Amino acid sequence: MGRGQPLQSDENSGPVTERGRRTRRKLLDAAKLEFGEKGFHDASISDITRRAEVALGTFYTYFESKDEIFRALVRDFSDGVKEAAAAGISASATALAIERDALAAFLSFAREHKEIYRIIDEAEFVDPASYRAHYENTAQRIFERLKAGGATGEFRDDITEADAWAVMGMNVFLGLRYAVWAKDDDAIEDVPERAMQILKRGITA
Amino acid sequence: MGRGQPLQSDENSGPVTERGRRTRRKLLDAAKLEFGEKGFHDASISDITRRAEVALGTFYTYFESKDEIFRALVRDFSDGVKEAAAAGISASATALAIERDALAAFLSFAREHKEIYRIIDEAEFVDPASYRAHYENTAQRIFERLKAGGATGEFRDDITEADAWAVMGMNVFLGLRYAVWAKDDDAIEDVPERAMQILKRGITA
Incomplete structure (x- = not known):
C-alpha cells in the first residue's frame, strides 16, 4: 500500500490517479466474477483481491467492506x-x-x-x-x-x-x-x- | 401428530384429507409471510409453525425441509x-x-x-x-x-x-x-x- 495509491477513495469522487482508477477497475471486474459466480454471501474479499491480482490490504484503500x-x-x-x-x-x-x-x-x-x-x-x-x-x-x-x-x-x-x-x-x-x-x-x-x-x-x- | 393427518405427504399428490389440505395451506400462508419478511436465509421452520399455529413436528408431515x-x-x-x-x-x-x-x-x-x-x-x-x-x-x-x-x-x-x-x-x-x-x-x-x-x-x- 502507499505507492501510487489514490489520495482518497471517497466513492463519489473516486481515485484521483490513473493508476488508482485502474486498480479500482480491476477490483470491480474481479468482484463482478466473484459475486456473479458465488453470490453475495459466499463471495469473499480475499478471493476478489486474488482474482484482481492485488494485495489484500489494497482492497481497503478503495472499499471499506464487501457491502x-x-x-x-x-x-x-x-x-x-x-x-x-x-x-x-x-x-x-x-x-x-x-x-x-x-x-x-x-x-x-x-x-x-x-x-x-x-x-x-x-x-x-x-x-x-x-x-x-x-x-x-x-x-x-x-x-x-x-x-x-x-x-x-x-x-x-x-x-x-x-x-x-x-x-x-x-x-x-x-x-x-x-x-x-x-x-x-x-x-x-x-x-x-x-x-x-x-x-x-x-x-x- | 397422527390424528387427522394426511396418509402421505408426497408433494405432487399432496395431503389426501380435507384437514390435511387445510394444514398444508396454513403452513404455506405462514411461509409466505415468513420468507416475505425475513428472506430465505433468516426464515426458520419454527417461526413458520408458530405463525401457522401448528406444532413444530406437524411441519415434517408436510415438508422435509425449509428448502x-x-x-x-x-x-x-x-x-x-x-x-x-x-x-x-x-x-x-x-x-x-x-x-x-x-x-x-x-x-x-x-x-x-x-x-x-x-x-x-x-x-x-x-x-x-x-x-x-x-x-x-x-x-x-x-x-x-x-x-x-x-x-x-x-x-x-x-x-x-x-x-x-x-x-x-x-x-x-x-x-x-x-x-x-x-x-x-x-x-x-x-x-x-x-x-x-x-x-x-x-x-x-
Missing part, C-alpha cells in the same frame, strides 16, 4: 447500462429507432456481462435502495426519451410513466431470455426489431 | 398467477381484452400478495430451476394466448416467442411499479388499459 464494493458494482452496472444505451443510440434517426437501438445495445451489454442479472437481482436483498434506484433511474431515462418522441409528433402526446415501465419490462425480459438464457437456435439479432414493431403498431393485425 | 417448503411456495405462487389470470379472462371478449384482463388480474394478485416479487426473485438464488420454470411457463401461456389471437386474425399471424416475453416483461414491471412500489397518487386502475393500448397500436402517434 461497499457490492454497492459500487451495482452502480457500475447501472452506469454501464446507461452508457451502452447512450452509445447505441447516438446515430439513431427516429424515436422508434432510438428504442430499437437502445435495446440492441442493452442486449449486447447483457451478453458480454451475463453476471448483470444475478448481481442486480441480488441487490434486491443485499442493497434494496440500489436495486430500486437502478430501475427508477432507467425508467426515468426511457420516459424522457418517449416524451421527446411525443414532443416531435412521432410518439403519442399522452405518454405516461406506465409506458416507460412497460418498455423497460420488455427490454429486461427480452434480455433475460435472449442474452442470459439464450438458446443456440435463437434469432437474437431479430429481437430489437420485433420489440420495435410492438412499439410501432402493437401486435394487432 | 422444500420454499420450493412448494414458489410453485404455489406460480399456480396462483396462472389461476388469477385464468379467472380474470374467463369473460373477456377479444384477444386484446384477454391481455388487458390478464394484466388487471395479475396486478390485483400482486397487490394482495406483495411478497410474491421478493419470493419469486429470491428463488433465482435459492432454487434457480423453479425461478426459470416460473417464467418459462408463464411466457408459454402468454405465447399460446397471442397465437390464438393470431389464428382468429385479431393479432398478427407472425407472433413469435419474443412477443410473449415482451408482454410478460411489461406485465412484471408494471406489477413491480404499480403493485409493489405503488405511490398514493398512482392511477393504478388505468394501467391495464395503457398496456392494452401499446399492444393495440404501439406508442406511435
